[in-house]
Amino acid sequence: MGRWTLRRRLVVVVVALVAVVAAAMGTLSTLALQSSLTTQLDEKLTAAHRRTVDGPVRVGGIAVAPDQAADELPAPPGSTFRPGQDAGTVNVQVPDGAGPADLTALQAGYVDDDGNLVALDQTQTEQLLAVPTDGEPVSIVLSDLGGYRAIASVATDGTTNVTALPSTSVTSTVTTFVAVEVVVAALALLVAAAAGMVLVRRELRPLDRVVGTANRVARLPLDRGEVVLADRVPARDTDPATEVGQVGAALNKLLGHVEQALGARHESESQVRQFVADASHELRTPLASIRGYAELVRRSPDDVPVSALQAMSRVESESERMTALLEDMLLLARLDAGRPLASEPVDLTVLAIDAVTDAHAAGPDHDWRLDLPSEEHLEDALVVGDDHRLRQVLANLLSNARLHTPAGTAVTARVRRAGDKVVLQVADDGPGIPPALRESLFQRFTRGDASRNSATGSTGLGLAIVHAVVTAHGGTITVSSGPGTTFTVTLPAALAA
Ligand SMILES: Nc1ncnc2c1ncn2[C@@H]1O[C@H](COP(=O)(O)OP(=O)(O)O)[C@@H](O)[C@H]1O
Ligand SMILES: [Mg+2]
Incomplete structure (x- = not known):
């Protein structure tokens, strides 16, 4: 998380918070709904149980035998079923001393949605009789029938009464509620993520502009x-x-x-x-x-x-x-x-020829050589710049090759084209540049043996000038020196290849 951007972190935190709140709210409301529905079911169950336990139907407060009020009864006389009990209400009535196996459908059964009386099997009856007879509703699962809330009590004559109501309504309502909640929470998370992303991006956009300014300045x-x-x-x-x-x-x-x-x-x-x-x-x-x-x-x-x-x-x-x-x-x-330097087309080939001619006159003991592009490629050596200064570059390099190498040294002035650059090289096979000098060769007043150089008119500024002129032309200069020394000047070509 430490490597995440602030943007991502903010969005993730917002989404996580929404998720936690949604989960907490969902859990609490589901529990509340379930408990309230169960309470309602229990009230209904208690009422249904009381009807069974209290016996015959009472008309105007006076108890009458079931057969006397036959037209109000949904079930035959002698049954445990009472008017007002919902379809699906399970009743079990065990007279004192009787066992589960002795019971009729009327004493252990339920009326289904179509009004048919269905008998409980022995397992179901035994499951129901296991309900504690303290008059408190409990949840049980009847084999083949599913979840029920059941209540049991023992009457004064020893008859055990058990009443049970299916809890499917509670379960299905809660399930639907949870499904709706999950969908709503998912939507809320999506909205929170999208809104968070948009908002954070918008709020942090000024930061991008600040960064942009810093980057531009840094360049x-x-x-x-x-x-x-x-x-x-x-x-x-x-x-x-x-x-x-x-x-x-x-x-x-x-x-x-x-x-x-x-x-x-x-x-x-x-x-x-x-x-x-x-x-x-x-x-x-x-x-x-x-x-x-x-x-x-x-x-x-x-x-x-x-x-x-x-x-x-x-x-x-x-x-x-x-x-x-x-x-x-x-x-x-x-x-x-x-x-500002002059900027005119300069032919380096011409410059090289002139400079080598001058150098030859000044140092006839050296072996001067020219290496130029062929006739038909002469325009390859055109650069834009200051003719006078570029002449000085060549003159300085050639005079170095003359003054700092012994007689007989071969010196080559080479001009050639390399892509969109023109390369000018002055190479000699002399003793090379002293290693101590190489680091600061292009700096001012860097020179070799001062005593010897005083005789040659050495100032230590020659290569500094070469460097400054080449750089001002947008070019580069490098030197390689082992035995022998090669200066390589690269200048942008005037004409495309
Ligand atoms: N071709 C070369 N061969 C050997 N040494 C060189 C060569 N070119 C330059 N140097 C060394 O680099 C030093 C600096 O050269 P430069 O800046 O032209 O100053 P200067 O020529 O006035 O001494 C020279 O003093 C010399 O020692
Ligand atoms: Mg010099």
């Missing part, structure tokens, strides 16, 4: 960006007078708080982002001057000592590195801010 992406939590439980389901209303009102309050908190978070996040963007932007100009002056010094080598020249060339290369870092930071800040 919203709340983890980043600006979140609009417009969904609320409708006002009619927030009446604090009802339990469901209290839940609805509490949920609305909670949603209000969450919306406020998320708004505050978004606010502070965008402030930080704006600050990074502004700072990167502001630093570009002074850096450009530093680079310019360093270059100026380098161009007039005669005016300065050699050591100063060396220092200036370091200043120049470091400021170049710093410019690259600032550009990356600015780009990431802009991607974080969710700046």
